[in-house]
Amino acid sequence: MISAVSLSGIPKNYNNLKKEDVAAELVGSVFSKVFKDMYNSNAFESDLLPKSNTEKWFKDMLIDQYSIKIAKNNMKPLINDIIKAYQKP
Numbered sequence: 001m002i003s004a005v006s007l008s009g010i011p012k013n014y015n016n017l018k019k020e021d022v023a024a025e026l027v028g029s030v031f032s033k034v035f036k037d038m039y040n041s042n043a044f045e046s047d048l049l050p051k052s053n054t055e056k057w058f059k060d061m062l063i064d065q066y067s068i069k070i071a072k073n074n075m076k077p078l079i080n081d082i083i084k085a086y087q088k089p
Helices: 019-039 054-075 077-085
Strands: 001-003 012-013
Touching: 019 054, 019 077, 054 077
Parallel strands: none
Antiparallel strands: 001 012
16 A cells, blocks of 8 residues: 655545645645745845754745645635546546
């Protein structure tokens, strides 16, 4: 049996994933990319406090989690549109 670890940290079986969760993770990944590009832009650069590699890694994970939460809580119409687009006719 194939299993995966979702971004929420709970192991799940591919067959048991809810469509809403998958659509929310898809939408979250798009917003995560936008937030990461924004955070890594020159606007947030400062020589005062240098960033460590650990901080960058942790911030990326945190942005991923926030993006999924935002998608699940505030992007229901977009998630419903994605689910409708992938339903069989």
